[in-house]
Amino acid sequence: MKLDNHLRRYRFNHQQISQQDLANQVGVTRLTIHSIEKGKFNPSTLLALKIARFFKVRVEDIFYLAKEEKEK
């Protein structure tokens, strides 16, 4: 089972905020945001919560288990 996300979509829906601006808001490097979007890096719970709080949504709205999404 793989953790996937809609982070890119949320960024674009949120005034097309850049990876760097999002990284600045949640206190990580741009590369971390980039790697999360590409599915190459799983964020910690803390970072996932920070990202969700920034977009004012629930964590599971952005992050999901890839298998779960298929079943839906």
Place this chain on the structure above:
Amino acid sequence: MKKARETLKTVSLVLGLGSISFFIFNYFVFANLRPKMIVFKPISSREESLMNWVGIGLLISLSFYLLSVWQIIKKLKNLEKIKTSFVFLVLIGVLSFLFIFSDVALLNDIGKQYRHGLSQPEWRLLYPLVSFQLLTSLSFVYLDLSGFLSQKKPKPVVRDSNLFLIVQFVGLVCGLMGLTASSLGFLFSRAWNLFLHVVLSSFILLLPYFLVVSYWFLIKLREKDRQWYDEKQLQDVGKSAFLTLILSIVFMVFLFAANYHQLDGVVSILWLPLYLFLVLFLFSLGNLYFSAQE
């Protein structure tokens, strides 16, 4: 702030022009001394005193490279993406910085061999090194004159990845140079000296890495919400540390086995620098590799 930037630019420009002038002067001094020294003709005290100016010139170049590399690193710290041109500039700056010490060592050897009536093959190595350094000085002065280094800083980033990557690039260069220099000990084992070729050389080759890590350390200390590594960096560092551990064990076992019958030979003074530089090289390479795996 603006005044400080202008002062820095002026200091850098003065040092840069001084460095170029001295390299040209050095060419003339070498061109004058070499034909006499290779046939062991006597050198006048006036000609000998010119070497003091060569030394002063090298010191000026050393300061210029340090200042330029620092300015480049400062600039790229806030860039959104690290550019190859910046990495290239840092690397030629670090190499030119290290080559200053090579210049000193070569000139020292040439002087000694001349006094003992021995041939001086070091001249052949000296010219390419000095030419490389002259090109570096010219490039850095061009960057200064074009205002490239003193341009306004871009928007600051909360967590930088560029400085982290630059530390790894410098580590890679220092590690590789250290491994090469230490491996030479196996070829010239009789002439290998514990203090000169192991202690002093290792110290000099580690100096750029030490300086860039100190700068990174200072930047981190100044951060309000200090976090040594970003989440992904921490994961990358962990992976490269594991890789370094495994490969360094393999290498050390191989080194031990290869020298099993002569453990009291040159390997007895080479194992530590080899280990140090290998670890530095592998760790930096690992970090760069895993960081690139976005």
